[in-house]
Amino acid sequence: MMEHDPLERSRRKVLVIHPAALGDVLLARPALQALRRRFVNHEVAFLGGRAVGMLLHDCGEVNRVFPVESAYLGELFAGSEYLSQPIRGWLEQADVAVGWLADREGIVTRTLRGIGVQSIRFQPVLSALYQLEHQADRYCEALGLEGAELPLSQRLTLQSGIRKQGRQILQTLKVRRDTPLVVIHAGSGSARKCIESWRLAQVINWLIRFGAAPLLLEGPADQMSVAEVLSLLPSTVPVVRGESLSVVAGVVSHAALYIGQDSGITHLAAALGIPTVACFGPTDPRRWAPRGSHITVLTGLRCACLSWRDVEICGERACLHISPERIIEASRAYLAERVRPHSENA
Numbered sequence: 317m318m319e320h321d322p323l324e325r326s327r328r329k330v331l332v333i334h335p336a337a338l339g340d341v342l343l344a345r346p347a348l349q350a351l352r353r354r355f356v357n358h359e360v361a362f363l364g365g366r367a368v369g370m371l372l373h374d375c376g377e378v379n380r381v382f383p384v385e386s387a388y389l390g391e392l393f394a395g396s397e398y399l400s401q402p403i404r405g406w407l408e409q410a411d412v413a414v415g416w417l418a419d420r421e422g423i424v425t426r427t428l429r430g431i432g433v434q435s436i437r438f439q440p441v442l443s444a445l446y447q448l449e450h451q452a453d454r455y456c457e458a459l460g461l462e463g464a465e466l467p468l469s470q471r472l473t474l475q476s477g478i479r480k481q482g483r484q485i486l487q488t489l490k491v492r493r494d495t496p497l498v499v500i501h502a503g504s505g506s507a508r509k510c511i512e513s514w515r516l517a518q519v520i521n522w523l524i525r526f527g528a529a530p531l532l533l534e535g536p537a538d539q540m541s542v543a544e545v546l547s548l549l550p551s552t553v554p555v556v557r558g559e560s561l562s563v564v565a566g567v568v569s570h571a572a573l574y575i576g577q578d579s580g581i582t583h584l585a586a587a588l589g590i591p592t593v594a595c596f597g598p599t600d601p602r603r604w605a606p607r608g609s610h611i612t613v614l615t616g617l618r619c620a621c622l623s624w625r626d627v628e629i630c631g632e633r634a635c636l637h638i639s640p641e642r643i644i645e646a647s648r649a650y651l652a653e654r655v656r657p658h659s660e661n662a
Contacts, residue, residue, distance in 0.1 A: 329406065330355050331433070333363045333392075333415030333424075335384045336441060337505060338561070338580025340451070341368045342472075342587050343604075344416065347455040348377060349470065351414065354461075361406060363388055363415070367561040368580075374562060375472050380406070393423050396430040407431050414459050416441045451603050471589040474569050482566025486531075489554040495529040496572035496651060499590075502545050503538030504579040508627050510541055511577060511595050511636045517548035518640035519575065519647065524551065528572070528651060531556065533564060533581060573650050575643065578604060586611050591650040593643060597636035598627040612646045614638045 330351060334341055341364060352360060359379040362369045366383035373381050382388040382403055391399050399407070413433050418440040419425055425436050439445075439458035446454040491497060500520065504510050523530045534542040534557035542555060556567055565584055568574060574585035577595045586592045586606030594613050596605055598621060601613045619635035621627045 328358055329410035329412075330358045330360045331363060331407065331410050331413040331415075331428075332360060332378070333389070333413070333417055333438070335364050335389055335417060338365070338368050339505075339578075339583040339604075340441065340580075341365070341372075342580070342583040343452045343606075344455040345377070345472075345587065346452050347459055347461055348372075350456060350461045351459070352377075355412065358412070361410075371472075371562055371565060374475055374478060377472075382406075389417075392427050394427075395423075396427045399427070399431070404431065407433060411435060414438070416455060416458060449602055450607070452607070472565075472584075472587040474565055474588070478562050478566040479569050480566070481563050482568070482570055485556060485559065485563065485567050486570060489531070489556070491529050491531060491554060495527065497570055498523050498528045498530045498573045498575065498647070498651070499533060499568050499571040499585070500530055500545075501533045501535075501538070501574075501576035501579055501581045502541040503533075503535060504577050505537065507541070508630075508633075509578040509597055509599060509636075511597070511638055513541065513544035514548055515638065515640050515643070516545050516575075519643045520545070520549060520553060522640070522644050523647070524553075526648070526651065531567075533557075533567075535581070573647060575647065582606065593646045593650070595636070595638050595643070597633065598624075598630075612649075614642055614646060 332348060332351065334344055361380040361382055362372055362378040363382040364384055366385050369381035369383060372378045388403050391403065408431060410433050412435045413428050414437045417438055419438045428436050437459055446457055448454050448457050500516060502516055520530045530553050532542050532545065532553055532555045534555050546553065556564065564581065565588065568585050568590060569588050571590050574590045575593045576582035576585065578599045582592065582594050583606050586608060589610060592606065592611045594605055594611060596613055596615050598619045601615060605613045615635065616637040617634040621630055
């Protein structure tokens with residue numbers, strides 16, 4: 317357990333290092349919130365991805381961002397004499413550094429000790445030492461914050477300007493405000509986590525008949541997935557592409573429903589409190605799925621692959637055989653009070 321320091325009242329800064337993808341960072345929010353409650357008078361800085369870091373900053377969850385793209389993490393691994401002034405000056409007033417990274421040789425720890433940081437605790441994201449099942453709980457466990465819980469009501473709160481940007485995108489795409497918006501993310505960080513395009517296409521066709529307004533998100537790795545879905549649709553569906561993470565968050569914040577798979581955007585929608593239907597396959601939802609009463613997780617057969625290498629060569633992908641009817645049923649439950657169906661057969 318990370319002990320309270322008797323000098324905590326006089327100390328000023330906490331560094332949190334988490335150079336991971338969007339979904340992993342959002343899963344660490346309970347730990348981040350617990351740290352903020354523990355060090356309530358401290359400034360908290362996040363060292364990780366620029367996009368997710370700025371999103372957390374804009375939502376008031378961290379005070380400062382040191383983007384990993386700006387080589388700050390590399391400087392910590394190089395040694396205190398290689399620290400650039402922005403992070404050196406900040407760390408000289410820091411008392412605590414925590415995070416989820418593999419510092420096996422203790423290089424980062426020595427760098428931080430050399431500049432005066434006294435309380436340091438790092439654990440890798442993946443470790444056989446964790447006792448708890450869900451990754452959000454493991455992030456807390458790694459820092460000795462077991463029992464920390466993020467209330468479901470404490471959702472990611474966007475600035476009004478970000479929501480306004482999202483609304484402007486929807487207006488540009490001529491999405492009607494009087495029709496419930498359903499955002500669909502057809503991609504993921506790995507194609508092996510994605511259900512087949514025809515399944516999503518059937519769901520989108522049902523959404524149109526039902527009276528909702530489907531919209532597709534396309535990230536940098538999603539072009540093929542989105543193109544395949546669009547090719548199976550009889551009518552045009554708007555696509556949001558090439559936008560920053562904050563703008564995507566602004567768009568998603570206006571949704572009545574989100575449908576996606578094991579991706580960072582799915583975790584984003586869940587963190588925003590949007591009713592979410594999440595399709596999980598080779599990754600275990602008991603560990604990796606977002607949690608909350610507003611989330612429905614769907615899976616196929618239990619994945620029989622023993623390693624990610626086996627997942628990559630698996631041709632059957634039975635774990636992702638989630639019927640469109642199951643996705644439709646889950647979606648209908650969320651939309652029933654928001655939409656008057658266009659057809660009795662919808």
